[in-house]
Amino acid sequence: MGNSTTGKDLFRSVAKLFKTHLLSNYLFHFVFFIIGFSIGIIITFYFKSFSFTSQAFLNSYQYSLLKPLKPDQQYSNSSSNYSNNSLISLNDEDLLRRASMINSRIEELVGVPKVAFMFLTKGPLPLAPLWEKFFQGHQGLYSIYVHADPSFNDTVPETSVFYGRRIPSQPVYWGTGTMIDAERRLLANALLDTSNQRFILLSESCIPLFNFKTVYDHLINSKISFLGSFDDPRKLGRGRYNPKMWPQINITDWRKGSQWFEVHRELANLIVSDQKFYPIFQEYCHPPCYMDEHYFPTLVNMLSPESNSNRSITWVDWSRGGSHPRKFGWVDINDEFLNQIRFGSDQCLYNGNKTSMCFLFARKFLPNTLEPLLRIAPLLLGFDP
Ligand SMILES: *[C@@H]1O[C@H](CO)[C@@H](O)[C@H](O)[C@H]1NC(C)=O
Numbered sequence: 001m002g003n004s005t006t007g008k009d010l011f012r013s014v015a016k017l018f019k020t021h022l023l024s025n026y027l028f029h030f031v032f033f034i035i036g037f038s039i040g041i042i043i044t045f046y047f048k049s050f051s052f053t054s055q056a057f058l059n060s061y062q063y064s065l066l067k068p069l070k071p072d073q074q075y076s077n078s079s080s081n082y083s084n085n086s087l088i089s090l091n092d093e094d095l096l097r098r099a100s101m102i103n104s105r106i107e108e109l110v111g112v113p114k115v116a117f118m119f120l121t122k123g124p125l126p127l128a129p130l131w132e133k134f135f136q137g138h139q140g141l142y143s144i145y146v147h148a149d150p151s152f153n154d155t156v157p158e159t160s161v162f163y164g165r166r167i168p169s170q171p172v173y174w175g176t177g178t179m180i181d182a183e184r185r186l187l188a189n190a191l192l193d194t195s196n197q198r199f200i201l202l203s204e205s206c207i208p209l210f211n212f213k214t215v216y217d218h219l220i221n222s223k224i225s226f227l228g229s230f231d232d233p234r235k236l237g238r239g240r241y242n243p244k245m246w247p248q249i250n251i252t253d254w255r256k257g258s259q260w261f262e263v264h265r266e267l268a269n270l271i272v273s274d275q276k277f278y279p280i281f282q283e284y285c286h287p288p289c290y291m292d293e294h295y296f297p298t299l300v301n302m303l304s305p306e307s308n309s310n311r312s313i314t315w316v317d318w319s320r321g322g323s324h325p326r327k328f329g330w331v332d333i334n335d336e337f338l339n340q341i342r343f344g345s346d347q348c349l350y351n352g353n354k355t356s357m358c359f360l361f362a363r364k365f366l367p368n369t370l371e372p373l374l375r376i377a378p379l380l381l382g383f384d385p
Pocket residue numbers: 073077079158
């Protein structure tokens with residue numbers, strides 16, 4: 001019995017020893033597992049945080065590129081919803097470089113696509129109340145940029161859509177390269193806001209022909225740009241080509257068109273990025289060669305012809321000839337006249353389909369058209385949101 005007890009005891013103790021051994025073995029494996037696991041976790045975290053840091057670094061780098069270096073007080077205190085990226089105060093070279101870089105950096109669209117309305121003006125916007133009505137209720141779908149003469153003193157009320165939307169500007173002289181500079185300045189500022197997808201250039205004498213929704217849909221859904229471009233064989237066209245522009249620019253590349261363009265983001269980027277053809281135009285295109293009538297059309301024809309409809313989306317009346325288009329005053333404003341512009345044109349192509357809506361905007365409307373326009377706009381254009 002004792003023996004057996006001893007035997008049992010021995011068995012027990014052996015079993016205990018065995019169990020302890022097994023336990024310690026388990027424990028050993030467990031500890032080993034824990035250590036391994038921890039190392040794994042630590043390594044994973046290390047790399048994660050590393051990639052996170054580098055992402056944060058890139059973001060801050062990108063941000064520092066976009067942030068104004070020297071914010072101009074007059075322009076930066078905009079109490080609006082607009083992106084902080086716009087309205088920056090840089091010299092043209094930096095501005096254009098930054099604007100052309102942003103497109104390749106940020107491919108994806110940030111937020112809802114917006115239309116950039118770029119107003120190239122001398123001073124005040126006499127038709128501003130009409131535009132206010134046009135934009136009313138559509139915040140978040142548009143951005144406004146105003147390039148006015150630097151000497152012009154603003155008196156824009158804070159409630160206005162134009163408040164705080166002036167960009168740092170330079171004087172513009174009709175028919176010279178300063179006009180192109182101003183347009184590129186506007187494009188560059190607007191490109192910095194990545195949600196801007198379409199870019200329309202307007203003047204103080206322009207009016208909208210449809211309500212915001214119609215204009216927005218028409219532009220955002222268009223596959224191509226609306227930049228007037230045609231080959232004019234006459235003296236007023238090809239006659240302005242300077243053979244010294246060859247070989248970079250062949251006379252067969254030469255185009256003419258209205259400066260009042262509407263472009264999509266890719267073309268806007270292409271325009272602010274151009275460093276090759278701009279200097280050639282600056283050197284060889286002087287009156288009677290007008291840069292604002294030839295530079296954009298020729299550039300787009302050479303670099304991206306298939307992305308352009310070759311027609312302007314801004315109506316103007318050249319029917320009387322001469323070097324300036326017809327101006328319209330208050331006596332001209334009535335439903336019949338405006339509907340003629342809105343729907344009365346020859347059939348135009350829109351995404352491959354015929355449309356009678358060739359134009360979304362029109363010029364040149366004198367300040368005294370404001371009152372009759374405000375009167376008929378709500379019913380005719382359906383301005384009320
Ligand atoms: C910016 O505008 C706000 C009102 O919108 C005004 O209270 C504030 O003083 C302005 N800041 C500067 C620096 O002008």
